[in-house]
Amino acid sequence: MSERRSIFEEVSDETPKQVAQPGAIDRGRRGARGAIRVWLMMLFALVVIMIAVGGLTRLTDSGLSITEWRPVTGAIPPMSEADWQAEFDKYKQIDQWQLQNRWMELDDFKFIYWWEWGHRQLGRVIGLVWALGFAGFLIARRIPPGWTGKLLIPGLLGGVQGAVGWWMVASGVTQGEGMTSVASYRLAVHLGLAFAILAILAWYIFQLGREERDLMQARRGKEAKLFSLSTGLLHFAFLQILLGALVAGIDAGRSYTDWPLMGGQIIPPNPLMIEPVWRNFFENPGLVQFIHRCAGYLLAIFAVVVWLRGRRSAHARTRFAFNAVLAAMAVQIVLGIVTVLYAAPWHIAILHQAMAVALWVLILRARFLSLYPVSTSLRGA
Template sequence: MLLTIFQTKRPLSGLVKTQRAFDPRFFSSNASSSSVGVAELPVLSPPPVAMWLLTSSVLVFAVIVVGGVTRLTESGLSITEWRPVAGILPPLTQADWEEEFEKYKRTPEFKLLNHKMNVHEFKEIFYMEWGHRVLGRIIGLGFVIPLTYFALRKRLTATMPKQLFGMALLLGAQGALGWYMVKSGLEDSLMDTPGAVPRVSQYRLAAHLGTAFVLYAGMFATGIATLMDWRFARKGEWSGIKGSEETWKAVVNNPIVKKFARNSKALTALVFVTALSGAFVAGLDAGLLYNEFPLMGGRLAPPADELFSKAYAKNEDGSDVWWRNVFENPTTVQFNHRCLAITTYACTALLFASARNPAVRAALPPLTRRMVASAFAMANIQVLLGISTLLYLVPIPLAAAHQAGSVALLTTMVHLLVSLRRPGMAAQAWRRAAQQAKTASKVAQ
């Protein structure tokens, strides 16, 4: 990218002597050379770093959706081993397929549900799970290799390496967690449990999905923030506002904006919890119960003895009856998800309504106003998808769209929060240097 070049030969408050204000080389080295004397400024990550992070977040979005389809098609237990390297290739010969199919035949899922399945039908569910795993490996390589390059080239701002290497470790842990989840559905003990259905633990499923949400939000937020910092350093534009440093400081320090930001953070947390509760619904197939809305069996809530059934308690004194019903009773899990979803929608509507208040609207940056409107629009779409999924007995296209909608809603809320953050310290330093260079250039003329 070609950038406007400022040059000056006069000292600028001891900060800049002679410099190209947005020299890409300066972002990576920040060191003066014999030909160009440059006082040190902090590294400011260029747009390629932002594009890499946003691309990574898109891939994580995709793997979440593919993972949802894998579960909906009951394909997740088709691969009975975790081979991080050798598992990249699927079976290549008919003998390989027969060997893989024999392994699947020893699983509880085949014995209890799919004992009539042939090898051709097995291939369909195998490729679904294989594709999910391969996409996860692609994300890992697509994140770690550029991260190493940008780190060695010193293209990352001071706070980014720690965050991004943490994400890289979380990506590795996510693969292990995925296998830990699958393993729960392959245990032979399921054969000894009356009425047991071969499926993964809803706790492990929620942990696996929750980790993916955290990774997605982290990559997306960091990518957007990096892009915004670059624009601020180059053009002085912040969340749709262009002006001096005092302009954006007045916005973020405004009590109205601070209160709005607190409410937005609380709503983002609620969106995350609601999405996570959906993992328990999926893990227990709770969406196949009470396929009506807004009532459940002709009433607002099922009977108390059904919501808190003693059959789910494992302690003799029944002390665990409450929390086990919350997380293990399909009826209670669906009811909780409904309550959380309704609460999330209501809070999103309230946040949108507050942003329409003239005083609040005047105080918020343009980007924030657009994001809160987007969040409310996405919340409406998500509610319609959720109700349709329930009424039509969880068809795969609607259920997958509903899971994707949860990520989309989280995206709008994360973008909203980023729109209210201050420009990074590196971006502020670069902006001040550019302004000083421009001022000195005018004085020299």
């Protein structure tokens, strides 16, 4: 017999109440944001290493040691002395050996060959890491909505970069044309594309570090003027990177080793000595280095202007980001001067290039925070 129940007893179906959980709407749609971010960080690190290895390949004059473009079979290096001799014989046919490196023996050739082979091999590794990661997340259906096309872009640009790399090398693999290095403007395109890929990866990493709802809310507090100025600074820095590639392409950094003057003058001697005149802007070492210096001064001034605006931001992390940009800019200027004074030895030159990468990423970070500021509560402050 059932027990009597009081008329005042609360009637309940004894079903536990559902507790609202914030963010439940996007939880099922967020995809593997954390895992994708780690994958992109791996690609980012590999691209940074690739830029450094590419710089060392240029500084050691190794870029023309492999005279053919074999995207698949080129992954296998020479396996016997006969194979090595065959590669060396191909190298002997081009102008760089005929005009510059006739002193080389087989062992000397092996040194520059391994640098270029390693550079190309690293490119293959980057392509493989991207392809495996993209395919894995796509098959598992773990890519967040709207991100499939975005994640496809670095892979496509990586393929273009491989073709641009050979287009660059082909400009120096010549016979009877007097070319002992690659065309400087092609080197600039190659390096510029590498920095563009790096920027895309960095931006995606910044975005995936925060939830979509957080980014949407932060976007409402966008500091439009600061974002515009930092975008201009980013473009100016990119131009300076391209000018630096022109300097590296013709070893212009070793042409005048005094500072602040050049050959005892403000403007270097014979700035327009090559005919036609336009070629001086690409091939005249004195003029190319002069333009790179002047652009550096203007970039530094503009960086101070942007920093003065950035320090007025209401957000502590944004202010810190622009402080970091100014500090990196100061270090880069000092490295640039030291590089010139010591005639661009490889260890200082590669440090100057590495600092350019760091400065580039710091500008991107500051720009990102001006678009998506992180608010700090009074308690947090």
